[in-house]
Amino acid sequence: MRHAISLGAVLYALWLLMSGHYDSLLLSLGVASALLAVWIARRMETIDKEGHPIHLAVRGLTYAPWLLWQIIKSNIDVARIILHPRLPISPVVFSTRAGQSDELGRVVYGNSITLTPGTVTIGLEGDELLVHALTRDSANGVKNGEMDRRVRRFMGED
Secondary structure, eight states: OHHHHHHHHHHHHHHHHHHOOOSHHHHHHHHHHHHHHHHHHHHTTOOSTTTSOGGGHHHHHHHHHHHHHHHHHHHHHHHHHHHSTTOOOOOEEEEEEOOOSSHHHHHHHHHHHHHSTTEEEEEEETTEEEEEESSHHHHHHHHTOHHHHHHHHHTTOO
16 A cells, blocks of 8 residues: 555656646646556556565665766766777677566666666576676676675665
C-alpha cells in the first residue's frame, strides 16, 4: 500500500511541476489523473519494490550526484576525443561482473554504465554484463569497480 501512496504522491508532484497551473479545477484534475494512474498500475500489478523502489530514495541523494559527476566527466572526455584531429578511439567490447545480488541492482549498474558517455551496456546475462567502450581508458574506468561498489552501496548491499 505504501508503494501505491508513494507512486500517487510522486505522480501528482510531477504533474504539479509540469503543469504550472494552480487553480482548483486543474489541481483536482491532477489528483484525479494521479489516482487513475495508480489504480491502473495496481490492476496491472506493477506497483512493487522493483517497479517503484521507494526504499532507494534516501540513498539516491548520494548516488545521483556522484553519477551526474561521472556523466559530466565522461562527456568532456568524449568531446575531447571527437575534437581531436586524429580521433584517438580504440573500441573495446568486454565482459564485467556485476556484484549486485538482485536483478534491480544489476539493471541499475548496467544503466549507470550506459548513461556515462563512451560506454554502453549491450548485454546482461546472469551477473555478467557485456559492455562496449569507446576507448581503453573508458573500459578501464568500468573495470576498476568503482561504479559497481557505488551501486552496491546504493542498493544497500555494502
